């Protein structure tokens with residue numbers, strides 16, 4: 001059994017991770033941590049997340065002494081804000097732990113990316129360069145050898161899983177930038193209370209227009225510019241991305257279907273993408289699952305793709321567990337289905 005710690009365990013993604021680690025046949029849930037000053041320190045996790053009562057009643061321990069905590073860990077899951085992950089990851093990495101970071105702190109290379117989009121100068125260039133991007137269906141060879149996996153953001157997961165097969169097959173006219181409109185449930189913003197997330201304030205509204213940090217994350221990993229507009233929806237969880245792109249002349253339904261099948265239909269190696277063909281993806285069918293559902297329709301040279309995930313699962317926690325499975329040569333969907 002691999003001793004597994006969850007840092008940021010009281011948050012939404014942390015609680016999902018706790019459930020999956022608890023169910024995992026090869027992982028031992030060795031500790032749940034919150035910040036040293038946390039108001040929730042020493043409470044059982046099940047006091048905050050009632051569905052865990054009687055299943056996981058471990059306490060949320062304050063993370064006071066990282067050096068002492070490191071001793072007991074083979075695997076560390078960082079379900080913490082970007083700056084916190086940025087500061088904590090190196091200590092766990094230096095001690096030889098495998099680190100799976102759900103934040104954006106190690107996802108994108110580039111000189112000014114972190115100061116432009118995250119508001120801090122990256123201090124750990126060595127680890128940023130070593131980090132492997134954990135888009136599980138596409139990076140498994142690199143994940144198998146990684147010590148630090150940067151799990152992709154929720155919108156980037158839904159967007160890239162739909163577009164990447166077509167780009168890799170050379171079917172998209174990149175001169176017309178694909179347009180991604182995506183709606184997220186409010187849990188995408190985390191558990192802490194803010195006015196914009198409060199029940200009476202949430203409507204259906206675009207935000208981050210032309211400046212959301214997921215645009216460069218998507219564009220850099222796809223190697224294709226995109227227009228990306230996120231929206232906040234008045235529901236708890238799930239993301240639906242509706243993506244419009246232009247196909248190259250002569251590309252038709254058959255090539256699109258073949259590219260999707262080549263990317264995701266492997267009998268020998270199960271993955272978390274389900275292809276719907278001409279059916280539109282919906283949030284209802286993926287919430288509380290580890291799956292990304294992808295549908296598509298063509299009209300002349302235009303294609304509209306729909307891609308749905310649970311932001312807390314395939315958009316964060318289950319993708320992290322998928323990466324742990326790949327890294328440690330367990331079947332990829334262990335503890336997820």
Ligand SMILES: NC(=O)C1=CN([C@@H]2O[C@H](COP(=O)(O)OP(=O)(O)OC[C@H]3O[C@@H](n4cnc5c(N)ncnc54)[C@H](OP(=O)(O)O)[C@@H]3O)[C@@H](O)[C@H]2O)C=CC1
Nearest residue numbers: 008010011012013034035038079080102103188190191316
């Ligand atoms: N929510 C989502 O859909 C997605 C989230 N992510 C990313 O995953 C990460 C976690 O997100 P989410 O679960 O939503 O966040 P939450 O705000 O729900 O949880 C954050 C957790 O971090 C803890 N924490 C804060 N500061 C520290 C610290 N210094 N040391 C240890 N623990 C700390 C908090 O507890 P306390 O403050 O009490 O210490 C809490 O447990 C973020 O980086 C987010 O961007 C990625 C994809 C999707």
Ligand SMILES: CC(=O)N[C@@H](CCC(=O)OP(=O)(O)O)C(=O)O
Nearest residue numbers: 102103104153154155184188189
């Ligand atoms: C609804 C909502 O607020 N969503 C978050 C994205 C959540 C996510 O993917 O997180 P990362 O910050 O780890 O990339 C946002 O737009 O900032």
